[in-house]
Amino acid sequence: MFDFLNPVKGFGITFTTMFRKVNTEQYPEEKRPTAPRYHGRHVLNRHADGLEKCIGCELCAWACPADAIYVEGADNTEEARFSPGERYGAIYQINYLRCIFCGLCIEACPTRALTMTNEYELADDSRENLIFTKEDLLAPLLAGMEPPPHAMRLGDNESDYYAGPAVAAMPVGGDPAVEGRLNPAAATTPRSGPAHEPGRAAE
Secondary structure (H helix, E strand, C coil): CCHHHHHHHHCHHHHHHHCCCCCCCCCCCCCCCCCCCCCCCEEECECCCCCECCCCCCHHHHHCCCCCEEEEEEECCCCCCCCCCCEEEEEEEEECCCCCCCCHHHHHCCCCCEEECCCCCCCCCCCHHHEECHHHHECCCCCCCCCCCCCCCCCCCCHHHHCCHHHHHCCCCCCCCCCCCCCHHHHHCCCCCCCCCCCCCCC
16 A cells, blocks of 8 residues: 555665764775684795695695685605605695685695685786795794704604694694794895796786
């Protein structure tokens, strides 16, 4: 009976919103903190002795629905050891032109090598600069860490890094004081572009 009032009802929310105070954020001068579990820029974490946590299993690349991650694993040797165990991530790239920041990659990682930070300022005017390489993603060396390659310092074998006494010396998984750090060199050093396979990550 009163169907002619339906268009007026539809504009009710519009009219009430018109008289509300506009909330203007002064970005980038004033930056609001993100949520604690915000999905931002990725970081490749290290063990407490500096060895890389990434074992080159490629599970993150398989889990990525956007095909934004490219990984090539390689074998560790006693002369050149980059991670505990047999393999490490020799080539690691994330294409932020494709990444949808869903977090499935960090859920798939068996060693918590890959985590996501609160960093969201990733805009760039170069497509190549948005393809982050392993050097861009690696966490910086903290006090007591030694740059790889080097021998295992926290145990005699791979098991000691995950289930042995050395676990007590490792940073707690998810600790923002250790994980989620940005690589200062990556933020200040001009990047010349990725060293990827042609046609793979830059598609």
